[in-house]
Amino acid sequence: MPEQNKPAPSQRIVGAAPAGARDEAAAADAVRDMFTSIAPRYDLLNHVLSMNIDRVWWKRTARLFSEVLRRPNAQALDLCCGTGDMTFALHRRLKGAPTKLIGADFSHAMLVRAERKAGNRDIRWVEADALNLPFASGQFQLVTSAFGFRNLANYDRGLAEIYRVLAPNGEVGILDFGEPQGLIGKLYRVYFRRVLPAIGTMISGVSGPYAYLPASVLRFPSPDEMLQRMRAAGFRQVSWTPYTFGIAGLYRGKKAATSCNPE
Numbered sequence: 001m002p003e004q005n006k007p008a009p010s011q012r013i014v015g016a017a018p019a020g021a022r023d024e025a026a027a028a029d030a031v032r033d034m035f036t037s038i039a040p041r042y043d044l045l046n047h048v049l050s051m052n053i054d055r056v057w058w059k060r061t062a063r064l065f066s067e068v069l070r071r072p073n074a075q076a077l078d079l080c081c082g083t084g085d086m087t088f089a090l091h092r093r094l095k096g097a098p099t100k101l102i103g104a105d106f107s108h109a110m111l112v113r114a115e116r117k118a119g120n121r122d123i124r125w126v127e128a129d130a131l132n133l134p135f136a137s138g139q140f141q142l143v144t145s146a147f148g149f150r151n152l153a154n155y156d157r158g159l160a161e162i163y164r165v166l167a168p169n170g171e172v173g174i175l176d177f178g179e180p181q182g183l184i185g186k187l188y189r190v191y192f193r194r195v196l197p198a199i200g201t202m203i204s205g206v207s208g209p210y211a212y213l214p215a216s217v218l219r220f221p222s223p224d225e226m227l228q229r230m231r232a233a234g235f236r237q238v239s240w241t242p243y244t245f246g247i248a249g250l251y252r253g254k255k256a257a258t259s260c261n262p263e
């Protein structure tokens, strides 16, 4: 398509597109099937493939939201919670505050594991699609998502849903993979595109998800584009903070104190 006819980034529909998926519904089904197929080995694979750096990223993210988490009558939502590790990091920051914490994911198999791991922690687990959340508008002071947002079939709809369920003054934190630059970036790309899919396939016994992972990171908008999409969704004070040379990074934004929905 000639450059001048291309829609502006904020007008293009952009989202995850696993191989073979022809539309958003097929993409979402493929993503759910993929995570359900690796659920039994997900934690093991995560820790092996990230060399446990993921724990540092979850912890760092949760720490940044300590104040929001402890607001009076706060409710917090960890979206695309998978087996719950980001949710547990948030829970540790509550330090006794009576905040209601919810973990939501559309893969039942992942949620079953999250619930089992939670033990007696007071967390509610909800099976829900991030693109059509079963929560009231303005319900949450905080919405986080760790390594899940990139898998949504429509990023703008995902942002719009997060914005809708946030209360005025509420905050969002989206932690996801990035593309580091320079020499580190070159080395990392070899690891991410060749070594990681090979080990992931070997341990999980399923090849699709670990070929999809690097492809999904490549498809994901650059930090500049993501920040523009967040602004278009209505978020204020948006920022991106790289973690570990930009291998991952945290997008943050706020909903205005008196807010009308951007549409």
Ligand SMILES: C[S@@+](CC[C@H](N)C(=O)[O-])C[C@H]1O[C@@H](n2cnc3c(N)ncnc32)[C@H](O)[C@@H]1O
Pocket (backbone or CB within 6 Å): 028, 031, 032, 035, 036, 046, 079, 080, 081, 082, 083, 084, 085, 086, 104, 105, 106, 107, 110, 128, 129, 130, 131, 145, 146, 147, 148, 149, 151, 152, 153
């Ligand atoms: C890579 S895992 C991340 C899990 C966890 N947050 C973590 O940091 O380990 C991505 C999760 O996003 C979930 N997910 C993807 N698309 C979703 C959607 N549209 N609605 C709800 N969950 C979704 C998947 O089922 C999967 O559990």
